Amino acid sequence: MDIKFTGKTALVTGAGQGIGRAIAKRLFQHGAEVFALSKSPENLQSLLREAPGIHTVTVDLEDWEATEKAVKGLGHIDLLVNNAGVAILEPFLDIKSGSFDKLFNVNLKAVINVSQIVAKQMIDSKIGGSIVHVSSQASQAPLKDHAVYCSTKAALDMLCKVMALELGQHKIRVNCVNPTVVLTEMGKLGWSDPSKADPMLAGIPLGRFAEVEEVVDAVVYLLSDRASMIHGTTLPVDGGFLAC
Template sequence: MEISFKDKRVLVTGAGQGIGRRIAEQLWRTGAKVVAVSRTMSHLQSLQNEYPSIDIVELDVADWNKTREVIDSLGHFDALVNNAAVAVCEPFFECTPEAFDLTMAVNLKSIINISQVVARKMIENKTQGAIVNISSQASKAALKDHTIYSASKAGLDAVTRAMALELGPHGIRVNAVNPTVIMTAMGRIGWSDPDKANTMLSKIPLGRFGEVSEVVDAVLYLLSDKASMINGVELPIDGGFLAT
């Protein structure tokens, strides 16, 4: 199945490294005009060094007003990937208001903010657009030390459904993907402890963690016209973790 985004403008947040970077790269390979957003300029410059035609924007999406101003200035997009996120993992009794506020600002508020701006321009331009939100299996199942993170991603799933309902009549599809542990560079380090890894792996019927390409492929499919009747789903990419 060949997917093309030729002449489509796509905005990807959190595109400096990890899953977001690979999404930006693959969109570029399929013909998209990619605008990559990250709060870390060195990561963006590294991306642009490899792909000079990718436009880069340094932005802290936790800043509501600045984000709104910058995203509005970027013009019209055909698709959006809301990937930017933070993960502050604390035991329940050690959760702090600072961690809560930061996590919600990035993982939830910024997605509402950015999507409002992008979707409004889609409607103004009569674009049959698509939005994919990067959620997590943590929205669906309890994970140790993930209280605040899980809450933010559960909220994101709810926002995804509401967006799908309200934007669907305008021809804009909104979906989420919910990955398990993915073997990004940080994922390989964070799950290198065999005891920690084996506890999680024992709950995954396929017996392994996910690869970045497996998330990227699902995101590109949901963004594409091949998924033209898929709207409001939360797609686990978890090897069966949520099925057990």
């Protein structure tokens, strides 16, 4: 499927590494002007060496005011990918206040902040646009030691639906992509222990974890005009995990 984003401007959060980095590079390859946002200048400099021409934005998404200033300064955005996220794993009985706050601040509150700014600009331009949130299969399936993380992703899915309900009249499409474990560098390290990986793999009918590019494919498709009637969805990229 030939997808082009020539003439479009995209913003990808959490673009310094992993899935976000791959999304930013793919959108750039498809012709978009890309703003890659991360709190790590080192990761952004590394990204620039791989894809000269991408614009970088260094800001901590937990800082509401700094994020608002940075995103407003970018001008009109046609395509937004809210990819940034954190995971702090704690058993339910050991959940700490600081962990709760950080997870919700990054995984949900920052998404609201960035999306409000971008959506208002889309409305003002009367052009519309497309927004994709990177959620997780953990939004719909409980995982041990993931109580708060699962809760943030469930909230993100519902945020997607409400945004779709309210923004559709402005020709702004909003969707979620919900991956299983993804084999980023971090994912490979975190799931290298068979005692941890095997029980999860046993619940995936395809019998494997997702590759980064498989998640990128789904995000790019939902951003594109090829998905022009897809709105308010949560798209699993999970090998059938949620079907069982």
